[in-house]
């Protein structure tokens with residue numbers, strides 16, 4: 093069942109007429125999207141459509157060739173990623189970025205230390221700094237019992253939950269997720285979907301994510317943007333996107349098994 097939509101509000105992130113060229117290749121071509129406060133918004137489209145590039149432009153990893161990105165009414169097009177993170181835009185990656193040689197608990201402590209700018213001796217953890225906060229974040233993603241395990245020992249689903257806890261250490265307003273359920277079992281997916289829904293419903297965090305699992309998208313997103321060959325093809329509610337013939341053409345035309 094689709095999550096109940098938040099009432100329309102001013103956009104927390106607006107991408108306006110963004111193009112991203114790599115040499116002569118247009119990975120993004122005049123793309124505009126908006127993200128509402130508390131919204132779960134999926135970006136879908138065939139391989140190479142420009143989904144990750146769009147997330148990279150919003151997180152600041154890429155500077156667009158043209159166009160603008162706003163966070164609220166602040167223009168952030170040229171603000172570097174670490175400053176966007178401090179403003180409240182958190183990003184997690186397809187490939188996890190945790191410290192495998194530290195415990196799960198220490199990974200979150202390190203994220204809290206980095207986020208607070210408390211980096212005098214970041215790798216000399218006292219065991220006490222931000223201990224309770226780290227525990228609370230792990231509890232929020234339901235892996236508090238794994239605090240003493242090494243980061244490198246975790247299964248894919250647990251790693252992803254640790255990544256969520258690390259992203260939440262910055263108390264973000266916006267969470268950008270690249271394929272959050274990739275490589276997970278059905279049970280792990282359920283847990284991750286539950287976390288995304290509760291972040292949106294209870295904490296009004298806006299979640300923008302790319303995803304190839306079409307059923308997961310249609311069951312959980314409030315709105316969907318469909319990308320194709322670097323352009324925004326359609327943006328709308330799951331019902332509107334599902335019934336749009338252009339979307340069917342793209343998926344069927346690509347020989348993708350996904351049924352929309």
Ligand SMILES: Nc1ncnc2c1ncn2[C@@H]1O[C@H](COP(=O)(O)OP(=O)(O)OP(=O)(O)O)[C@@H](O)[C@H]1O
Nearest residue numbers: 114117118119137138139140141142143144145146
């Ligand atoms: N740094 C780069 N240099 C050159 N081309 C790039 C670069 N980054 C992305 N591209 C190209 O831009 C296009 C869009 O890539 P992107 O990763 O955004 O697609 P995607 O929709 O996320 O695909 P997938 O679903 O396979 O992850 C692809 O053709 C890709 O090869």
